[in-house]
Amino acid sequence: MQPILFTIPGTGIPVHSWGATVAFSLIVGWALSLHWARRDRLPAQQLGTAYVLAVAGALFGSRLLWTQQHVGEPGAESLFSVEAGGMAVGGGLILASIVTFLYTRTRRIPFFAWTDCMAPGTLFGVAMERFGAFLAGADFGITVDADFALGVRYPPGSPAYAYHADFLNQLSRSTAESLPVHPATLYAMVVALLGVVVALFVRKRRRFAGQVTFVALSTFIVGQMIVEDAFRIDGSESFIGFLTYGMVSGGGLLAILGIAYRSLAKSATKHPERHQPWRGGRDKA
Numbered sequence: 001m002q003p004i005l006f007t008i009p010g011t012g013i014p015v016h017s018w019g020a021t022v023a024f025s026l027i028v029g030w031a032l033s034l035h036w037a038r039r040d041r042l043p044a045q046q047l048g049t050a051y052v053l054a055v056a057g058a059l060f061g062s063r064l065l066w067t068q069q070h071v072g073e074p075g076a077e078s079l080f081s082v083e084a085g086g087m088a089v090g091g092g093l094i095l096a097s098i099v100t101f102l103y104t105r106t107r108r109i110p111f112f113a114w115t116d117c118m119a120p121g122t123l124f125g126v127a128m129e130r131f132g133a134f135l136a137g138a139d140f141g142i143t144v145d146a147d148f149a150l151g152v153r154y155p156p157g158s159p160a161y162a163y164h165a166d167f168l169n170q171l172s173r174s175t176a177e178s179l180p181v182h183p184a185t186l187y188a189m190v191v192a193l194l195g196v197v198v199a200l201f202v203r204k205r206r207r208f209a210g211q212v213t214f215v216a217l218s219t220f221i222v223g224q225m226i227v228e229d230a231f232r233i234d235g236s237e238s239f240i241g242f243l244t245y246g247m248v249s250g251g252g253l254l255a256i257l258g259i260a261y262r263s264l265a266k267s268a269t270k271h272p273e274r275h276q277p278w279r280g281g282r283d284k285a
Contacts, residue, residue, distance in 0.1 A: 002017055002135050003017055003018070003136045003137060003158075004016055004017065005017045005020055005135075017132050017136055018129075018132035018133060018136040018138070019132070021128045021129065021131055021132030021135070022125075022128065022129050022132055024128060025124060025125035025127075025128035025129060026055055028121065028125075028128075029051075029118070029121030029124060029125045030051050030121075032121040032124070033047070033051055033117050033118045033121045034051070034117075036120075036203075037114065037117045040116075040277070040278035041278065042109060042114060042277075042278075043107070043109060046107055046109065047109070047114055050100060050103045050104065051118070053100070053103055054096040054099055054100045054103075054118070055096070056099075057092070057098070057099035057100075058093065058096040060092075061091040061092040061093070061096065062090075062092030063088075063091075064095075065088035065090065065091025065092075090224065093122075093220070097115075100114065100115065110209055110277045112209035112210035112213055113209045113277040113278060115212075116203065116209055116210065116211070116212040116213050119212045119213050119215070119216035119217075120196050120200050120203070120212070120216065122216065123192045123193075123195040123196045123199060123219060123220065124192070124193070124196050126188075126192040126220060126223075127188075127189045127190075127192035127193045127196070128189075130186070130188045130192065131185070131186070131189050133185045134183060134189070137154050137158035137159050137160055138159055138185070139185050139228075139234070140154065140158075140159060140160040140181050140182075140184065140185075140232070141181040141182025141183060141184035141185075141187075141231045141233060142181060142182055142184075142232070142233050143164075143180065143181050144180050144181060144182055145180070148180060150182070150183060151182070151183075152180065152181060152182075153177035153178050153180050153181075154177065154178040154181075155176075155177060155178075156176070156177075158178065160178040160181055160233075161177070163178075163233065164178045164179045182231040184228055184231040184232045184233075187228070187231060188224075188228050191219065191222065191223035191227050192219070192220070192223060195215070195216055195223070198215055199215050199216045199219070202215045207265070207268055207269075207272070207275075207276075208264055208267075208268030208272070208275035208276060209276065209277055209278070210261075210275075211261075211264075211265075214261045214264075217257060218254060218257055221250050221254055221257075222250070224246065224250055225247045225249070225251065226247065226250075229244050229246035229247055229250070230244070230247070
């Protein structure tokens, strides 16, 4: 693990891996989203502002939900102490969606047309954030057998090491590494990257605005409910058997998305001209 990538020469200022990967993903997401917006003949200049507002909403919403879920824990006393492991991505997506909807509505820009442009880059951002969390040692997984091929061990000073040594009392402070755990954040990263590929595939074949958005959002929910909730040490409690509350709520959200998707698809079949705002653009890719 490498929570600090490097120190800026001559300043002593450390560059943290989580912050660096998040910053990188935001820049790439901004560039890709506006690139696809121009292809769809959407007002890229206005949507650059929309992207910035959505990012601000995502960061604030993620932090707000995390502090509500971890009342009384260290780091939960401030909304503005953004750090790896101190964010709830779901809250960020909700607030970012609200901000984006309000902005596009006031500018009379098709909401789903813009979110289809943002969706692949957003999933890429989720993947990079999860990779940064892995480097920082945050959001680690449940313990595994020592011979588990994908198991990872964290060094002293990491959250996993402190959890195993101080909370579970399963390690002595002389031990060089934590117990082996699932690399839950890497699992989530792989799911998000697969979602990027699928979203781009769907974008080339979309029949209506919103189709790419629904695919990307569904991928994110699957990653949360099946991968992260199942393998992270702080996953939700069991509901029935192996099903957790996170899996049940995620399944409910997927059902709602399925109903909304079906409704949009039917409407697009009857009135395709109303649901294809990118028609006439320079490139339908």
